[in-house]
Amino acid sequence: MTPTKCSTKVPNERTGKMSSGLISTRHRVDPKKELSRILREDAAVRGVERKANSEKYNTLKPKTVLEALDEAIRENRWQSALKIFHLLRKQHWYEPRCKTYTKVFKVLGNCKQPEQASLLFEVMLSEGLKPTIDVYTSLLAVYGKSELLDKAFATLEYMKSVSDCKPDVFTFTVLIGCCCKLGRFDMVKRIVLEMSYLGVGCNTVTYNTIIDGYGKAGLFEEMENVLADMIEDGDSLPDVFTFNSIIGSYGNSGNTRKMESWYDRFQAMGVQPDIKTFNILIRSFGKAGMYKKMSWVIDFMEKRFFSPTTVTYNIVIETFGKAGRIEKMDDVFRKMKYQGVKPNSITYSSLVDAYNKAGLVIKMDSVLRQIVNSDVVLDTPFFNCIINAYGEAGDLATMKELYIQMEERKCKPDKITFATMIKIYDAHGIFDAVEELKMQMISTDVGKKRLTG
Helix, strand or coil, X not given: CCCCCCCCCCCCCCCCCCCXXXXXXXCCCCCCCHHHHHHCCHHHHHHHHHHHCCCCCCCCCHHHHHHHHXXXXXXXXXXXXXXXXXXXXXCCCCCCCHHHHHHHHHHHHHCCCHHHHHHHHHHHHHCCCCCCHHHHHHHHHHHHHCCCHHHHHHHHHHHHHCCXXXXXXXXXXXXXXXXXXXXXXXXXXXXXXXXXXXXXXCCHHHHHHHHXXXXXXXXXXXXXXXXXXXXXXXXXXXXXXXXXXXXXXXXXXXXXXXXXXXXXXXXXXXXXXXXXXXXXXXXXXXHCCCHHHHHHXXXXXXXXXXXXXXXXXXHHHHHHHHCCCHHHHHHHHHHHHHCCCCCCHHHHHHXXXXXXHHCCHHHHHHHHHHHHCCCCCCCHHHHHHHHHHHHHCCCXXXXXXXXXXXXXCCCCCCHHHXXXXXXXXXXXXXXXXXXXXXXXXXXCHHHHXXXXX
């Protein structure tokens, strides 16, 4: 994507700042993973496409291709994963395996690409492979995550007709999870009844999936009823995931009294908390403005030898930042670094957001300097946050520079990026920049989604 090149003079450009290199663009690359390195570069992705369309590249080393495929899947880059997979199929040593297809279905599900999954399934059949229960379950997951529940249930029905691919508890749990995320609890009850009819019992993961779904939907009575069924079952007792789902649900709703009550009850059941449990308590107390209790939890953690993690510190920093308690937030950030806990993109986003609301532009400059001297991996939400902060501060030169450096960091602008910059340029009457950004947005995936939507 071509960066914005606005020749119009912008107001309030502060002098004495770094004119370039606001954020370090250094990347650590493993030279042994050639294809993995290739996939990180736009030009090299085109090179992969050329390889995929040629019979010439059919003697690559198995480890190189398979590691590249695994990395693309792990990072949810479905387009790159498909390119590498098709390149894999051209290798002279390639043998079709259901396990490989299952992994590619996983990334297609995470990225909600049901059409691509259907095409891939046809390719699989054309290679003479007989789908396994894992293949059908992963295909079902793609449809479910893409909100195509009719297709997901149709896949489930087809599985029942295949002798050695009868749906198991994992298959049903995946489908239940998809229904919970879509708020289709009527279908959840239907699935559980069908499981009972087929003699497939719920396991701990199944119960936890339903409990978590009800809790996030605020259906607390139903959540507790499922927990009671789980305890009565006897074969699938509550664990720390159940613990965290229950107290997290009440904590997120602001009902700290019920959260504390269930914390004690799970302790009495012999279920011990983990670091996530304490993070939930800290976030919930912080959200409710109960800072003393938040501090008590942190002290209790240290006494129980639970070391605060990056997530823990991020929660506390965000809590104090939103409350406008900048000095307290800075103290926590200094302690974080002193303890050797590495800040991440979320940490810096919280700092920038708090400084912006407090009108402390100098502090935002300090954050940029710290990032330059670190190897922190930045993401699009961070750039959105800091672009908005400098834009609201009237420093449009830095805002534009940060937008350009998004490309250098391989962070794609999203609808929030474009909307933020367009709003700020429009407020300053820089209409040529507004029009240029609108054209860029149309030429990107963001614009294409808006046009097709």
